[in-house]
Amino acid sequence: MPVPAEDALADLPHESTKALPIALLRAREALMSRFRPMLAEHNFTTQQWRVIRLLFEYDTLDAAQLAEKAFILPPSLTRILAALEKRDLIIRIQSETDRRRYLFRLTPAGEAAMRVIAPDRLEIYRTIETYFGKEKIALLLELLDDLAKF
Numbered sequence: 001m002p003v004p005a006e007d008a009l010a011d012l013p014h015e016s017t018k019a020l021p022i023a024l025l026r027a028r029e030a031l032m033s034r035f036r037p038m039l040a041e042h043n044f045t046t047q048q049w050r051v052i053r054l055l056f057e058y059d060t061l062d063a064a065q066l067a068e069k070a071f072i073l074p075p076s077l078t079r080i081l082a083a084l085e086k087r088d089l090i091i092r093i094q095s096e097t098d099r100r101r102y103l104f105r106l107t108p109a110g111e112a113a114m115r116v117i118a119p120d121r122l123e124i125y126r127t128i129e130t131y132f133g134k135e136k137i138a139l140l141l142e143l144l145d146d147l148a149k150f
Contacts, residue, residue, distance in 0.1 A: 034128070038120045042113065047072055047080050052106065055090060056114045060105045062095070089113060 032046065039049050050070040055061060061069070067077045081104060084090045089110035095101040106114070129137060 031128070034124050035121075038117070038124060041120075042117050044113075044117075045080075047076065048084060051077070051080055051084060051104075052089065052110060052114065055104060055106045055110065060093070060103045062101055062103050066104065084110070 035049075036046065039046060044052070047070070050072065051066055054066060054069050058065075058069075063074065063077060063081065066072070066081075067074050070077070072080065081090065081092070085092060087109075088107055090104050091107050093103045093105060095103055132140075
């Protein structure tokens with residue numbers, strides 16, 4: 001039997017601070033407020049950084065893999081990849097098995113950018129870890145992974 005609308009509304013949190021989507025956005029913004037200035041200092045947007053970091057981690061990915069792993073819509077990714085290519089940070093390689101498919105990889109300049117940013121990035125992570133604690137971070141990551149599977 002359907003629940004009357006007024007009863008369904010009674011069970012919802014009354015404060016936006018108690019709404020899970022808003023709380024997740026607040027937490028993301030709190031973290032990103034630490035990273036954005038550092039990325040801007042190195043002339044990267046957050047989306048460009050996600051692409052660079054993924055290519056550093058995985059070595060070579062195609063556009064579909066990058067879009068999925070970086071949570072970037074394909075039209076936006078196309079612009080990001082073009083900008084990173086123009087800066088000579090990534091290279092586009094035609095697939096040997098499928099001539100319609102392109103793979104992306106960091107150039108030596110892209111790898112150098114990762115090495116330059118790494119100390120600043122690690123310092124931010126250390127600050128977060130000092131404030132929050134390793135155990136809480138591990139638990140939070142586990143819970144967020146579980147939520148993402150929902």
